[in-house]
Amino acid sequence: MNNFEYAPAPESAALVDIKSEYGLFINGKFVAPKSGKTFTSINPATEEVLAKIAYAELADVNLAVTAARNAFTKTWSKMPGAERGKYLFRIARILQERSREFAVLETLDNGKPIRETRDTDIPLAAAHFFYHAGWADKLSYAGQGNNPKPYGVAAQIIPWNFPMLMLAWKIAPALATGNTVVLKPAETTPLTALLFAEVCQQAGLPAGVVNIITGDGTTGSHLVNHPGVDKVAFTGSTGVGKAIAKAIAGTKKSATLELGGKGANIVFEDAPIDEAVEGIVNGIFFNQGHVCCAGSRLLVQENIQDELLEKLKNRISLIRVGNPMDKNTDLGAINSSAQLARIKELADSGDIEGAMRWSPNCILPKSGFWYPPTIFTGVSQSHRIAREEIFGPVLSVLTFRTPAEAIEKANNSPYGLSAGIWSDKGSRILWTAERLRAGVIWANTFNKFDPASPFGGYKESGWGREGGRHGLAGYLKGDN
Amino acid sequence: MRIDVMKTYKLFINGSFPRSESGRVYEILDAKGKFLANPCNGSRKDLRESVVAARAAHSGWSSATAFNRGQILYRVAEIMQGRIDQFVAELVAQEGLTPAAAKIQVQSAIDTWVWYAGWCDKIDSISGSTNPVSGPFYNFSIPESLGVVAIFADSKPSLLNLVSALAPVIATGNTAILIASQKYPLCAITLAECLATSDVPAGVVNILTGKLDQFVTWVGSHMEIDGVDATGLGSKDLAEVKELGSENLKRIYVFNDSKSTKRMSNFMEIKTVWHPIGI
Numbered sequence: 001m002n003n004f005e006y007a008p009a010p011e012s013a014a015l016v017d018i019k020s021e022y023g024l025f026i027n028g029k030f031v032a033p034k035s036g037k038t039f040t041s042i043n044p045a046t047e048e049v050l051a052k053i054a055y056a057e058l059a060d061v062n063l064a065v066t067a068a069r070n071a072f073t074k075t076w077s078k079m080p081g082a083e084r085g086k087y088l089f090r091i092a093r094i095l096q097e098r099s100r101e102f103a104v105l106e107t108l109d110n111g112k113p114i115r116e117t118r119d120t121d122i123p124l125a126a127a128h129f130f131y132h133a134g135w136a137d138k139l140s141y142a143g144q145g146n147n148p149k150p151y152g153v154a155a156q157i158i159p160w161n162f163p164m165l166m167l168a169w170k171i172a173p174a175l176a177t178g179n180t181v182v183l184k185p186a187e188t189t190p191l192t193a194l195l196f197a198e199v200c201q202q203a204g205l206p207a208g209v210v211n212i213i214t215g216d217g218t219t220g221s222h223l224v225n226h227p228g229v230d231k232v233a234f235t236g237s238t239g240v241g242k243a244i245a246k247a248i249a250g251t252k253k254s255a256t257l258e259l260g261g262k263g264a265n266i267v268f269e270d271a272p273i274d275e276a277v278e279g280i281v282n283g284i285f286f287n288q289g290h291v292c293c294a295g296s297r298l299l300v301q302e303n304i305q306d307e308l309l310e311k312l313k314n315r316i317s318l319i320r321v322g323n324p325m326d327k328n329t330d331l332g333a334i335n336s337s338a339q340l341a342r343i344k345e346l347a348d349s350g351d352i353e354g355a356m357r358w359s360p361n362c363i364l365p366k367s368g369f370w371y372p373p374t375i376f377t378g379v380s381q382s383h384r385i386a387r388e389e390i391f392g393p394v395l396s397v398l399t400f401r402t403p404a405e406a407i408e409k410a411n412n413s414p415y416g417l418s419a420g421i422w423s424d425k426g427s428r429i430l431w432t433a434e435r436l437r438a439g440v441i442w443a444n445t446f447n448k449f450d451p452a453s454p455f456g457g458y459k460e461s462g463w464g465r466e467g468g469r470h471g472l473a474g475y476l477k478g479d480n
Numbered sequence: 481m482r483i484d485v486m487k488t489y490k491l492f493i494n495g496s497f498p499r500s501e502s503g504r505v506y507e508i509l510d511a512k513g514k515f516l517a518n519p520c521n522g523s524r525k526d527l528r529e530s531v532v533a534a535r536a537a538h539s540g541w542s543s544a545t546a547f548n549r550g551q552i553l554y555r556v557a558e559i560m561q562g563r564i565d566q567f568v569a570e571l572v573a574q575e576g577l578t579p580a581a582a583k584i585q586v587q588s589a590i591d592t593w594v595w596y597a598g599w600c601d602k603i604d605s606i607s608g609s610t611n612p613v614s615g616p617f618y619n620f621s622i623p624e625s626l627g628v629v630a631i632f633a634d635s636k637p638s639l640l641n642l643v644s645a646l647a648p649v650i651a652t653g654n655t656a657i658l659i660a661s662q663k664y665p666l667c668a669i670t671l672a673e674c675l676a677t678s679d680v681p682a683g684v685v686n687i688l689t690g691k692l693d694q695f696v697t698w699v700g701s702h703m704e705i706d707g708v709d710a711t712g713l714g715s716k717d718l719a720e721v722k723e724l725g726s727e728n729l730k731r732i733y734v735f736n737d738s739k740s741t742k743r744m745s746n747f748m749e750i751k752t753v754w755h756p757i758g759i
Contacts, residue, residue, distance in 0.1 A: 465750050
């Protein structure tokens with residue numbers, strides 16, 4: 001099985017021109033931060049420094065929010081929807097033109113395989129702009145009344161796991177609905193957002209409609225708490241999401257939150273096993289498991305556990321871990337040393353609490369941050385690795401005997417973002433889907449995304465949806 | 481001369497009419513300042529028991545057919561129609577309305593039940609969608625009830641506000657805990673008597689009377705309450721319930737219109753299901 005040898009097939013890093021230093025994108029121009037402070041962004045696969053990044057403090061946040069407010073009142077809110085939409089169409093087209101450049105830059109800054117950035121992240125980001133462009137002049141059909149209104153200035157904070165795709169999920173609906181934006185990319189992955197600022201310039205987007213400020217959690221906190229902000233949109237951890245909900249409790253700000261998950265991937269005894277194995281691998285190892293909707297809890301019917309695990313282990317042994325720029329790589333680098341430490345700590349708790357660890361033989365690169373694909377069997381509901389979001393390539397395997405037990409275990413979580421169902425029986429799939437308390441359910445597939453498909457969680461996985469008609473509600477003023 | 485029989489106003493929890501476990505009551509006066517009643521001063525334990533009842537009732541109520549829920553909501557309107565005089569008398573006493581104005585309010589409340597009864601088997605078609613994704617997948621989004629919703633209805637007009645908040649919440653399959661107006665609680669208890677005789681299953685609606693500021697804290701911090709209609713709260717109480725509610729990310733809303741689809745859809749979750757197409 002393991003005799004196939006692959007020649008290295010690296011994508012060229014020369015496709016991108018990374019500047020040594022980046023400013024803040026405020027009011028249509030790159031400007032230096034008031035304090036002159038910077039931080040660095042590194043390639044997590046090599047630990048090489050990629051660029052110096054401006055660190056935004058309160059004074060810079062003030063400038064960005066003011067620019068967004070001025071753009072909202074003077075330009076963007078007065079522009080007919082059809083014209084707003086044309087800017088979004090332009091952005092979508094430029095993203096498609098420059099997609100390979102974005103894919104390479106994303107892989108360098110994030111550590112995810114070029115195969116994923118090239119085939120998933122960037123095409124989907126462009127598709128999100130194209131989809132939302134068409135909504136801009138059709139908002140009276142969005143189910144938010146005949147004359148829905150934008151909030152004004154949207155503060156948007158995005159994570160490091162899908163930097164460009166999350167930017168698109170945030171900015172495209174905000175602009176289509178007539179809001180202006182101050183967006184803060186994650187501290188470890190700011191580069192594609194800064195390249196996107198250039199796209200806004202090329203598209204001729206009016207100054208101040210999109211502002212991009214870089215920094216850390218403190219920068220984000222200044223932004224969320226800024227009195228000039230009308231709407232907060234955040235994707236990230238449930239802990240930070242709750243803190244944001246608390247911070248805006250006494251204000252008129254509205255929020256959309258896309259938070260954590262501990263998705264159950266349920267395999268019934270009648271499932272197509274080979275397809276299920278592919279789905280399980282895609283569910284937990286896509287993007288190194290840095291996915292809020294990952295299928296991180298495998299719930300397998302007890303009588304097929306042995307057969308399934310054998311096939312799963314064989315399949316995992318074929319996963320190619322290593323250089324993210326190689327077109328054959330399946331599993332890239334962990335995004336940061338801090339995230340690697342979190343994964344290690346949680347996985348180690350699996351050993352301590354009595355679960356059984358298995359990983360294939362794979363050689364990890366010497367520099368950079370890496371974690372091998374890992375599965376734990378013999379996991380019980382009370383184990384930390386069954387309850388807490390690991391956000392890494394670590395799968396917890398639990399078993400069930402009856403469909404009712406599968407539902408009980410799947411729903412036994414404060415999270416409710418995603419779930420998977422594998423079965424050949426249509427009525428069983430619908431019965432299960434009806435009972436799962438999760439916002440996105442993949443039946444006989446996993447980790448599929450589309451701009452037309454609403455995404456978001458039940459319970460502590462968040463507030464609101466992104467994508468589809470339902471995603472527009474978060475950016476249009478209704479009765480609440 | 482005949483002495484009137486006075487009514488004891490009790491709570492409504494899990495289909496029964498218990499007194500508060502605290503043994504406490506508080507006095508309310510009519511619009512002219514005369515003694516009107518001693519409603520229960522509901523306790524934190526009363527709230528907890530209501531949440532237990534509401535949670536237990538949720539799976540049955542949410543899995544009842546929408547047509548069935550619609551008939552039950554319509555049944556509430558039928559029962560209220562027969563009790564118009566009692567509601568009018570309470571509104572006249574509580575709010576100091578003229579009998580004519582009180583009657584208009586009761587009729588509006590009844591018509592509001594009818595409006596939402598008709599929505600039960602239609603809201604899904606309005607709020608759901610099929611989504612044209614780029615690939616060989618069938619993809620649809622359906623709304624589902626959120627779970628247990630607590631309601632702070634606005635105090636005046638007391639009956640109409642109660643119904644405008646309660647009917648949309650239960651129409652979609654949620655179960656409810658209704659915190660009655662502290663000042664005007666009588667109609668809420670009489671409404672409970674209508675619900676108890678309208679085939680609304682036990683626990684689907686639970687009604688508590690008592691001190692509002694206490695309930696704000698208890699509702700905000702209760703981890704098994706999924707949503708709050710905070711329309712009846714002032715800005716300070718609204719901020720408190722939102723701050724406490726952040727711990728389990730409660731869905732908290734304030735509404736302007738008595739009849740609106742938002743009152744239903746905001747207390748629903750959208751579930752999106754993908755399935756491959758193939759042979």
